[in-house]
Amino acid sequence: MIRGFLGLAGVAAIGWGLWLLRDDGLERWRSQAIWLAGGVLAHDAVLAPLVVLLGVAAARVWQPRARAVVAAGFVVWATLTVAVANVLLPIGGRPDNPSLMNRPYVVAWLVFTAFVIAAAVIAASRGRARDRV
Amino acid sequence: MRALIPHSEDFTSAARGPATTARVGVWLGVAFAICFVTGYWSHLQYAPPAWLPLGPSPSWLYRVTQGLHVISGVAAIPLLLVKLWSVFPRLFERPPVTPFRAVFLHGLERLSVLLLVGAGIFQLVSGSLNVVQWYPWDFSFRATHEAVAWLSIGAIVVHVAVKLPVIRTAFDAGTASVDDAGAGPSRRTVVRAALVSSGLAALLTAGQTVPGLRRISVFGVRDGSGPQGLPVNRTARAAGAVAAASDPSYVLQVRSGERQVALTRDQLAELPQQTHRLPIACVEGWSQTAEWTGPAVRDLLALVDAPDGSSVLVRSMQTRGAFRTSVLPSAFVADERTLLALKLNGEDLSLDHGFPCRIIAPNRPGVLQTKWVRSLEARA
Numbered sequence: 218m219i220r221g222f223l224g225l226a227g228v229a230a231i232g233w234g235l236w237l238l239r240d241d242g243l244e245r246w247r248s249q250a251i252w253l254a255g256g257v258l259a260h261d262a263v264l265a266p267l268v269v270l271l272g273v274a275a276a277r278v279w280q281p282r283a284r285a286v287v288a289a290g291f292v293v294w295a296t297l298t299v300a301v302a303n304v305l306l307p308i309g310g311r312p313d314n315p316s317l318m319n320r321p322y323v324v325a326w327l328v329f330t331a332f333v334i335a336a337a338v339i340a341a342s343r344g345r346a347r348d349r350v
Numbered sequence: 351m352r353a354l355i356p357h358s359e360d361f362t363s364a365a366r367g368p369a370t371t372a373r374v375g376v377w378l379g380v381a382f383a384i385c386f387v388t389g390y391w392s393h394l395q396y397a398p399p400a401w402l403p404l405g406p407s408p409s410w411l412y413r414v415t416q417g418l419h420v421i422s423g424v425a426a427i428p429l430l431l432v433k434l435w436s437v438f439p440r441l442f443e444r445p446p447v448t449p450f451r452a453v454f455l456h457g458l459e460r461l462s463v464l465l466l467v468g469a470g471i472f473q474l475v476s477g478s479l480n481v482v483q484w485y486p487w488d489f490s491f492r493a494t495h496e497a498v499a500w501l502s503i504g505a506i507v508v509h510v511a512v513k514l515p516v517i518r519t520a521f522d523a524g525t526a527s528v529d530d531a532g533a534g535p536s537r538r539t540v541v542r543a544a545l546v547s548s549g550l551a552a553l554l555t556a557g558q559t560v561p562g563l564r565r566i567s568v569f570g571v572r573d574g575s576g577p578q579g580l581p582v583n584r585t586a587r588a589a590g591a592v593a594a595a596s597d598p599s600y601v602l603q604v605r606s607g608e609r610q611v612a613l614t615r616d617q618l619a620e621l622p623q624q625t626h627r628l629p630i631a632c633v634e635g636w637s638q639t640a641e642w643t644g645p646a647v648r649d650l651l652a653l654v655d656a657p658d659g660s661s662v663l664v665r666s667m668q669t670r671g672a673f674r675t676s677v678l679p680s681a682f683v684a685d686e687r688t689l690l691a692l693k694l695n696g697e698d699l700s701l702d703h704g705f706p707c708r709i710i711a712p713n714r715p716g717v718l719q720t721k722w723v724r725s726l727e728a729r730a
Binding site: 219227234326 | 361363365424427428431432434435438441464465467468469471472475476478479481482483484487488489490493494496497498499500501502503504505506507508509510511512514534535536539540542543544546547548550551554555568569570571572573575576577580581582583584585587588702
């Protein structure tokens with residue numbers, strides 16, 4: 218009952234979204250389709266397989282316990298990097314507008330990266346110390 | 351070739367699976383719901399419907415809703431990535447071959463997930479690029495971001511309907527089967543890391559709108575500085591307004607029906623001045639409070655005997671870009687805090703902030719705070 222209602226409401230919302238796009242015309246539809254499909258492809262064909270390969274490599278290098286620490290650090294580091302990629306990449310901003318994108322983002326990112334590595338090393342060595350006791 | 355494509359059983363991480371997906375998914379759902387509601391709210395500001403009496407109070411409302419919109423969008427990115435990671439093996443599930451019903455249902459579900467993922471990624475990517483003002487596409491950002499928001503929220507609701515039994519089982523199973531895995535990170539580790547990253551992403555960018563976080567938000571698109579202590583969204587040069595705005599023979603036209611007056615900037619400065627502290631709140635998620643000084647718009651309308659309850663069509667001198675005109679609804683016109691500002695933080699407006707004069711009203715999106723104003727026209 219609840220599921221049926223949710224399903225109908227969802228389909229109605231999708232229908233409304235498509236209706237809003239109805240007048241855009243071929244050129245815009247093409248661009249919208251490219252960006253809609255492009256995001257899926259970028260994730261499914263590039264980002265996700267890359268993470269799988271890194272996982273396989275990590276399994277060869279690190280023992281299971283250390284791997285948990287590395288994985289936690291990697292999740293935080295990688296997902297945050299993607300979340301702020303808009304300021305890290307050389308895109309956007311305006312040469313005539315110094316009040317936009319006016320922080321040292323790459324430096325901040327390097328410091329953040331160093332923090333994550335330090336935290337992972339500390340966590341891993343604590344884990345080892347506990348194992349010895 | 352067949353051997354190159356993995357099967358869903360080839361993925362061995364114990365941290366993947368419904369327990370992770372459901373937990374991260376709930377947070378992701380909350381983030382998208384906030385984005386959807388605040389985004390819809392923002393769209394209503396551009397063309398307020400008759401059933402919704404949008405007004406100038408409280409002056410900080412739009413600042414909060416739009417700040418929240420962008421913060422929750424940024425926070426959603428790590429959650430979406432981890433959620434997709436947790437279900438990635440399912441991409442390689444081989445579809446059923448018979449019976450027809452099973453094939454059809456499988457195909458339908460795949461299609462709904464494609465829309466779910468496609469629309470979700472689209473919203474986060476296009477929003478992120480809008481924030482840094484990069485538009486490498488052939489569609490209107492605002493209209494498409496709105497339409498795809500409906501696709502996205504609709505696909506989420508359909509997805510919840512389809513997955514409700516799986517979600518229930520995932521939460522009922524509790525945490526029993528979690529931390530015994532000897533093969534790397536546990537489910538709990540991954541979920542916690544996702545939440546930490548999501549919170550960090552919010553914290554490290556929110557300073558563009560939350561004043562106390564400005565120094566912490568090292569990835570914020572704006573650090574709060576700018577000419578006269580306030581960031582600029584579009585410069586006079588980008589708007590093609592330099593020539594007209596710096597013309598010494600500038601006059602402002604104020605009109606109501608047949609009545610019309612033309613005022614030089616000096617004459618505007620001789621009218622009774624008001625000073626108010628009001629935020630500029632941009633759709634791109636940044637906001638900042640400043641002190642504005644100038645005549646109230648309603649006092650200017652009184653010069654041409656505009657009837658009470660008039661709205662005002664504001665025309666800018668900008669020659670490039672969208673929003674060259676805006677309409678101030680009557681509720682904003684009636685408010686004494688709605689100014690034709692001549693000064694910002696005690697100084698004459700700089701060219702990039704809208705010299706010779708600009709609109710500043712409480713509780714409005716930044717793009718409707720028209721700069722380089724050429725004329726005000728009362729409308730019934």
